[in-house]
Amino acid sequence: MSDVVNFLTAGVFGGTTLLALKSGVGCGLSGLRRCETLCLASMYALTALIIGAIAGSIPVSATEQVIGLGVVMHLIIGLALVYFGIRTKKAWLADRRDLSRRTFLLVSLPCPACLAATFLSCLVFTSTTGMSGVAAGAVIGGLFFAGITGGGIVTSWITKKAGMDNPSTLGNVMLFLGLFYLLCLLLIPAYLQAQDAPAFGIATDPVGMLRALVLMTALIAFGVFTDRIRHTAERGGR
Known part of the structure; x- marks a missing residue:
């Protein structure tokens, strides 16, 4: 308790x-x-x-x-x-x-x-x-x-x-x-509804999940990097 x-x-x-x-x-x-x-x-x-x-x-x-x-x-x-x-x-x-x-x-x-x-x-x-x-x-x-x-x-x-x-x-x-x-x-x-549902075995692919995570991270990093370059160029052009 x-x-x-x-x-x-x-x-x-x-x-x-x-x-x-x-x-x-x-x-x-x-x-x-x-x-x-x-x-x-x-x-x-x-x-x-x-x-x-x-x-x-x-x-x-x-x-x-x-x-x-x-x-x-x-x-x-x-x-x-x-x-x-x-x-x-x-x-x-x-x-x-x-x-x-x-x-x-x-x-x-x-x-x-x-x-x-x-x-x-x-x-x-x-x-x-x-x-x-x-x-x-x-x-x-x-x-x-x-x-x-x-x-x-x-x-x-x-x-x-x-x-x-x-x-x-x-x-x-x-x-x-x-x-x-x-x-x-x-x-x-x-989530609450899933607690009442029967459990099923789902095969997972850790390598595929890791690749997807790396891809998402790369896309986010690319967007941030591009945005910083754009802001730097705008400030330099003023």
């Missing part, structure tokens, strides 16, 4: 850290000042504390509704990230208009899907460790605060060093996250 508890606790910590880093990356790519990033991190921490305080008093039926709401909002946010990611990137490349101060909110603000995930994290944490809801909320809030602050500072530093501190980079990240959100909604139901 202790192994299961440790596994669930590690999952809660890992999921919370990923959500915090996602928000921190959005703050770092939007050029927020450090005090603004700290304010957003404090808002996340306070929200997690409040959710933890009320998590234990919510009935199971309401918990199921929260999970359902999180899935629906997951789809909406994924589509919004793709759309506004394209708009952010296009506005910067075509007209040099910076929309990052508004569109980063889709990445960084505590959306309903993040709130549902925070609620489930607090609920699982209290169930597995026996902590009070307030203590669990404080732990989850502390993770959010540290992850958002650290993620924002590190992301801002990396993009400045690499010369990528522009709204186009935020647009690329939003596109990636949006497609990832939508892919998760396709893969998770398929």
Whole structure:
């Protein structure tokens, strides 16, 4: 039983850290000042504390509704990230208009899907460790605060060093996250249905899989290399 508890606790910590880093990356790519990033991190921490305080008093039926709401909002946010990611990137490349101060909110603000995930994290944490809801909320809030602050500072530093501190980079990240959100909604139901399906032996070809992986990597590297050459030529011609 202790192994299961440790596994669930590690999952809660890992999921919370990923959500915090996602928000921190959005703050770092939007050029927020450090005090603004700290304010957003404090808002996340306070929200997690409040959710933890009320998590234990919510009935199971309401918990199921929260999970359902999180899935629906997951789809909406994924589509919004793709759309506004394209708009952010296009506005910067075509007209040099910076929309990052508004569109980063889709990445960084505590959306309903993040709130549902925070609620489930607090609920699982209290169930597995026996902590009070307030203590669990404080732990989850502390993770959010540290992850958002650290993620924002590190992301801002990396993009400045690499010369990528522009709204186009935020647009690329939003596109990636949006497609990832939508892919998760396709893969998770398929995975759950596969658990009930009879198992079949499938012959695999490791050499062929390796060749396909190498080919995909080469194509991606070629695209990145070509894009860098194009950008270098444009800068040199100005």
